[in-house]
Amino acid sequence: MNKIPVNQLPPPANTLAFPNKKRRKLKIFFWSVAGIFLATTIWIGVTGIVALRNISAKNAGDSSLFFRFNGQIPADKLANEVDGNINIALLGADIAAGLTDSIQVVSIDPVNKAMSMISVPRDLYVANADGTKSRINEVYNRAVATCANSKTCDAEIDAGGEAMKKVLTSALGVDVNYFARADFEGLKQIVDTLGGIDIYVEQTLSDPQFPNSNYSGYDPFYLPAGQTHMNGSIALKYARCRHGSCGSDFGRALRQQKVVVAIRNKALGLGVLANPKKITDLISAIGDNFRTDMKTSEMINVVKLIKEIPDTKVTNTVIDNGTTGPLAVLQGAMAYLLAPKLGENDWSGVHEFVANVLPKPYISRENIQIVIDDRSGKALGTALAAKLKIYGYNVKILTGSVGTVPQTTIEHNGGDFPYTIALLKKRLNLPATKNGSLGEGTQIKITLGIDFTLK
Missing domain, CATH: 3.30.70.2390 (Alpha-Beta Plaits)
Incomplete structure (x- = not known):
């Protein structure tokens, strides 16, 4: 059998071995990106501060149709049924390992005030701009490295963010308009600054292999089922655990989405918005570890939209290789990789899967x-x-x-x-x-x- 060459791939998602200590310490999950993004938009929306030089990148693509047409998109300008959404890629970057292990697309329906969150597995096998293939979690740093060796790259454009948007657009069949990336260990600080978050734990979680603080052994994690008020430390463990009853990376992705919703609910509460100290503390937590290609005006409008979306109109989906999922383990590879069930290069099933769960603004309205x-x-x-x-x-x-x-x-x-x-x-x-x-x-x-x- 011909083997698919996969150079320098990290271990598969279900490995039981401890990763490199530094990588573990700096590992960022997408929900921390979401928390940072929400904190940043709150900051801008409340204070009106526009000094975003350190976190802003130029958008090399098109902004969302909704913003381009000030909310009045002509019918003939829509390419498909989900084209009226505002789509943002949330990227959690592990700088030490050079990987983007946490990837999610948040799709906001600005017409009917709805939102869908889609988690993309880090082991998805995709094509890079240079024609090579890799896990999707390698795309960002590959693009950055390529740009570093090129004299034609625009320094104001985040090459990795643009590459991820293009790959996600192709793989999911939706136009990903923006990205928000973070290498940020301080999600615990954000959750604690917000006074904790409340999450209903559907089943008891037990991970006997959860690593201790210095990664020299285990610090077993146990969380009983039921409504739980979580501080930053518990929230971090809740989203990170993936052994025992915590399940695989797919189960972890669903819990990460719950954390995003909980952060959203708490961060957008009137108590936080009216408290200058909490806003200042959130800004301090963000630091220099966040980057996005959204304009200030777009971020302000996004936070306004998020505030208007009720919990009942927020959906969570993980693209997986289960019975109803559109992915399968890629046969013949020398590492754990995921590809479309219909064939390595046939993404039509993934496109339909994503379209089925995303809001359809104008079709739904009419x-x-x-x-x-x-x-x-x-x-x-x-x-x-x-x-x-x-x-x-x-x-x-x-x-x-x-x-x-x-x-x-x-x-x-x-x-x-x-x-x-x-x-x-x-x-x-x-x-x-x-x-x-x-x-x-x-x-x-x-x-x-x-x-x-x-x-």
Whole structure:
């Protein structure tokens, strides 16, 4: 069997051996990045301070459509159903090891005030800009190293952050607009500054192999199930444990997302926003260990949006290799790697998985029912309905259809739902025509013809 060359890969995620002491000490989880990001946006939103030279990088790509069009995006400018979201890559960097081991994309729906958090596994096998392949946790530092040896790189652009945005955009099928990166050991200080956080622990956690403070042995971690008030030390262990009943890296990612939500709830509370000392303490905790390519105005708007999102409209997802996940262990590799189930280079299943969990701003707002009349003679109506539902469409299959028609058509009654029409045309690559005789209650009708093929 041909082996896939993987040079200098770190150990697989489920290794039981202790990593390098320095790496362990400096290891940053994505939730610390989220905490820092929230703290920074609160600071800017409350104090109006714009001296961000030390943490700001130039955005080499496009800002979100929502900001570019001041919240009024024309229907024909949307590339797909999730394109109206504000997508931010949160990166937790282990500077000592040169790896970005904690990766998450936070997708904010500014129209319906919703948010989705997606954790990306560090062992995902992806293509770099230079054509080589590596774990996704190596992408950032590879780009930084390449830029350091180039005379054409713009010093104001964070090469690693831009590379991660491009890789995530390609892998997930969504436009990642911004990044926020941190190498920061002080999350405990942030949690303690906030007065602790409250999390409901769903099951008792026991990790007999949790490392002690100097990494010379074990300091077993135990946390009973139930509502728990956590200080910084407990919150750190809660998110870091991954042996025993704590589960694997995937279970840890879900707990990290809970910590993000808890930090958000506490940091955005009126008590914190009204307390200048706490804000100052949070700024001190951030220090020089944070970097983002968001403009000050964008950060202010993001924090305003986050404040308006209720907990009931925040979802958490981990992209994994479970039964329902879109990934699988890559066979033939000389290390533990994850790749798409459909094939190493076929990311369509990952794209659909991500689209299914992300908010669909304008499709959800219009919420127009689409009727499918299957006249293809190939019984494709059910499959098309299932695919459209992934992208947020409200679909109904017309029963009792008889006979076939040669061509597939999209018809509408002329109602006010421009986004649904525009996106449906792009999804099916078909024109849409007005028909005032669709029948009572029918707003959009798709008639499948003999020419229809499901892609």
